Amino acid sequence: MSGIDTVLSPAGTGAGRTRDCDTCLRPDCDFPGELAALPLVELQVLHSRVVCQLEHEYLVNAGGPHPVTQDRHEELVAELEARRGAASGA
Helix, strand or coil, X not given: CCCCCEECCCCCCCCCCCHHHCCCCCCCCCEECCXXXXXXXXXXXXXXXXXXXXXXXXXXXXXXXXXXXXXXXXXXXXXXXXXXXXXXXX
């Protein structure tokens, strides 16, 4: 990401942007500690990567997606909605 502080995932060792973390954002990949600090485009890309992972987990895990992936998705949606509300003056 763009020099934004990341936090190590509670799901793993914080693999960072390894080859496995480029398209989808696995639970063991680093995740920004503060979403509000990200530019909108980076937030949207991060959301896309988490959604990719969420869809993958729904397809391959009978028990559903990983809790870390679900939490990340909820955080991203909340931040995107907050920005949408701020932009529209709501």
